[in-house]
């Protein structure tokens with residue numbers, strides 16, 4: 001079950017934009033992040049939810065989609081994300097905030113995949129420009145990542161990647177190909193003393 005979900009949980013950037021998500025849908029996903037591991041259980045992440053079309057339209061241009069594909073990576077109108085979850089956080093007490101953020105994102109994305117949704121984590125976000133769009137005040141923490149979500153409008157194939165080769169993903173028609181290294185490439189077989 002988890003294997004199937006992880007394999008299905010590809011970064012999706014083209015969506016059936018007309019199939020909208022509700023605030024309740026997004027709250028259900030953030031609830032999974034709420035119950036996810038956190039360094040020292042500090043729980044310093046905060047989340048902003050965007051689901052209304054008008055606000056989605058303002059968030060969309062503030063993120064860089066699939067830069068490895070050039071202009072082809074940019075979803076067309078009608079294929080843009082149906083919702084966003086911004087992950088915010090600032091910590092004075094711990095160095096593991098980004099680990100917490102990654103885990104929270106994965107919980108959200110796996111929960112989405114279970115429901116037939118897909119999403120994509122965005123690190124390339126215009127972090128200052130997105131703040132007023134989200135209605136954030138100076139007292140609110142910085143935006144770390146943004147997750148785009150929706151019902152997928154593209155297909156995915158995991159390809160065998162080569163250790164020495166390119167890690168770039170590519171597209172053929174409506175299929176997004178993503179190379180992954182072999183287990184034998186990533187598991188280091190070393191002999192301990």
Ligand SMILES: Cc1cc2nc3c(=O)[nH]c(=O)nc-3n(C[C@H](O)[C@H](O)[C@H](O)COP(=O)(O)O)c2cc1C
Pocket residue numbers: 009010011012013064065066067120121122123124125169178
């Ligand atoms: C921390 C992080 C930041 C990312 N930032 C972006 C981004 O700004 N734009 C984008 O299109 N994809 C982004 N991605 C998605 C990656 O490109 C994607 O994970 C990678 O191509 C592998 O594809 P997969 O998620 O389907 O395995 C990001 C992924 C992670 C984990």
